[in-house]
Amino acid sequence: MNEEQLEYFKKILEGQLKKLLVQSGHMVSELVSQNSHEIEYLDQVSVHTDHVMKLRIKSRESYLIKKIVNALERVEAKTFGICEVCEEEIAFRRLVARPVATKCIFCKTKEELFERLVG
Ligand SMILES: [Zn+2]
Numbered sequence: 777m778n779e780e781q782l783e784y785f786k787k788i789l790e791g792q793l794k795k796l797l798v799q800s801g802h803m804v805s806e807l808v809s810q811n812s813h814e815i816e817y818l819d820q821v822s823v824h825t826d827h828v829m830k831l832r833i834k835s836r837e838s839y840l841i842k843k844i845v846n847a848l849e850r851v852e853a854k855t856f857g858i859c860e861v862c863e864e865e866i867a868f869r870r871l872v873a874r875p876v877a878t879k880c881i882f883c884k885t886k887e888e889l890f891e892r893l894v895g
Pocket of ligand 1: 833859860861862863864879881882883884
């Protein structure tokens with residue numbers, strides 16, 4: 777993946793992160809307290825730091841936030857778009873549809889099949 781493509785996904789991911797944080801009513805200090813990278817990203821997001829609320833993000837939302845932050849970290853590390861299982865590049869179209877994807881469609885399908893078989 778080239779710089780331009782990485783930049784493209786970075787913008788998408790940051791946009792999604794921002795939206796999620798605003799929706800979930802901020803303050804994500806607990807979520808990010810152990811990770812300076814995440815704090816860095818959150819600094820760019822307009823949250824009411826003066827109004828520190830207890831983390832009230834639903835687990836589904838915090839799960840998504842973590843996934844997005846992880847994807848942003850992969851963008852920084854330039855490993856974004858590489859399947860974590862087979863290390864092949866994930867199809868561009870798949871990433872556009874699902875920027876937080878960490879597996880290529882083959883590995884993902886295999887995984888789902890396996891899960892269905894095991895139960
Ligand atoms: Zn794969």
